[in-house]
Amino acid sequence: MYNSPRGTRSHALTGPSLLLYGKKTTWSSLALRLQPALVYTTKVQAFHTSVPVFKKKTPAESEAESQKKLESLKDSPKPALYLSLGGLIPFVAVPLTMALQGTYWPQLAFAQVAYGAATASFLGGMRWGFTLPENSPAKPDWLNLANSTVPPLLACQALLFKDVAQGAVMLMLALGIALHYDISLLPTYPRWFKVLRVAGTVVMISSLLATVALKTGPEKSPVF
Structure with a gap:
């Protein structure tokens, strides 16, 4: 029996009426239950689909940073700057000579390594x-002294490879580790020296990579 909300009159629910009543009740309650969830999902979706804003360097900031690095190089002592640039000549001269001649010379490649x-x-x-100096900001502890022996050990290993290309790869690893020590792990050097180290390491590793790439060409022994 079904009690009407307007009175006490009741009537019997037949099979179709009962089925329809159950559907109306279920769908209504389900809609009421899903409505808050749909609203919450819409809010969450709107939150996740919003475009994230990342702070990027403007061209002016990038140019200012590059200008600061150039000023650091200019502030470096002239002997350190000129001797460092002169020390890069043997690195660059080897792949440049082989590229101009169109021939790979293993003796020159080994000399570069x-x-x-x-x-x-x-x-x-x-x-x-x-x-070593008493007033040095770097102390003669295990961190500094032990790490200073890593690049020489790797460099010695680079000379033991029969293949010059493998030795060049090992040497690039040694130069990269030395740069990491001077820039990140043990940051006690002045800024001008750090900029000089980064520029020098990039030139050295690029020259070694060029020599390894030239190995695919014909080999020739230089005549002195």
């Missing part, structure tokens, strides 16, 4: 010497 090994050893020993 040997010179690079000496350079990596120098960069490692420079850290050791930087810790």
Whole structure:
């Protein structure tokens, strides 16, 4: 029996009426229950689909940063700047000579790796010497002294490879680790020296990569 809300009169629900009543009741209650969820989902979707805003460097900021790096190079002592630039000549001269001749010379490639090994050893020993003065900001502790021996050890390993290309890859690893020590791990050097180190390492590694790339060409022994 069904009690009407307007009175006490009741009537029997037949099969179709009962089925229709159940559908109306179920759909109505389901709609009421889903409405808050739909609203919440819409809000969440609107939140996630919003475009994130990232702070990017403007061209003016990038230009100012580049200008600051150039000023740091200009502020570097002239002997350090000129000697560093001169020390890059053997790195650049080897792949440049082979590229102009159109021939890969393994003897020149090995000479480049040997010179690079000496350079990596120098960069490692420079850290050791930087810790010796009493007023030095870097202390002669395990962190500085032990890390200063890593580039020379890798450079020595680079000379033991029979394949010059493998030695060049090992040498690039040594130069990269030395740069990481000087810039990130042990940041006690002046800014001008850090900028000089980054520029020099980029030139050295690029020259070694060029030599490795030229190995695919015909080989020739230079005549002295």
